[in-house]
Amino acid sequence: MDEDYPANLIELEERFTTEGACERYLVSLRWPGGFVCPRCQRKGAWASRRGLLICQACQYQASITAGTIFQDTRKPLRLWFRAIWHITSQKNGASALGLQRELGLGSYVTAWSWMHKLRRAMVRPGRDRLRGTIEVDETYSKLRSC
Numbered sequence: 001m002d003e004d005y006p007a008n009l010i011e012l013e014e015r016f017t018t019e020g021a022c023e024r025y026l027v028s029l030r031w032p033g034g035f036v037c038p039r040c041q042r043k044g045a046w047a048s049r050r051g052l053l054i055c056q057a058c059q060y061q062a063s064i065t066a067g068t069i070f071q072d073t074r075k076p077l078r079l080w081f082r083a084i085w086h087i088t089s090q091k092n093g094a095s096a097l098g099l100q101r102e103l104g105l106g107s108y109v110t111a112w113s114w115m116h117k118l119r120r121a122m123v124r125p126g127r128d129r130l131r132g133t134i135e136v137d138e139t140y141s142k143l144r145s146c
């Protein structure tokens, strides 16, 4: 288990108040030993405009969310993190309608598609929840590209 994961809703709310906080958390999960450039394999990057890391050596622009279920989302990461929290905390299973209400999503279709994305990503028991969404989705991405 990842001890870095918030223990309860209060911790989640206090910790992920900004997109920057969510992005830093994703970065720490994807590159636990620090960012390594996928192009030149060197370490070190600047955080650029929303969601991008720029390699200090070769200026390669790496998207923090590329290859995760958050890729290309137009919704804030803060909302996604709360969706994950909501789904994992419903003992009897979350519903798309419940998720829509909880997050104030305008569209039921959006809530339904988030439910399915997140459920698919959280199939492995015993995984840290946010970490699981990232790792599993990378596996799916690799399978798709085969």
Ligand SMILES: [Zn+2]
Pocket (backbone or CB within 6 Å): 037, 038, 039, 040, 041, 042, 055, 056, 057, 058, 059, 060
């Ligand atoms: Zn580089």
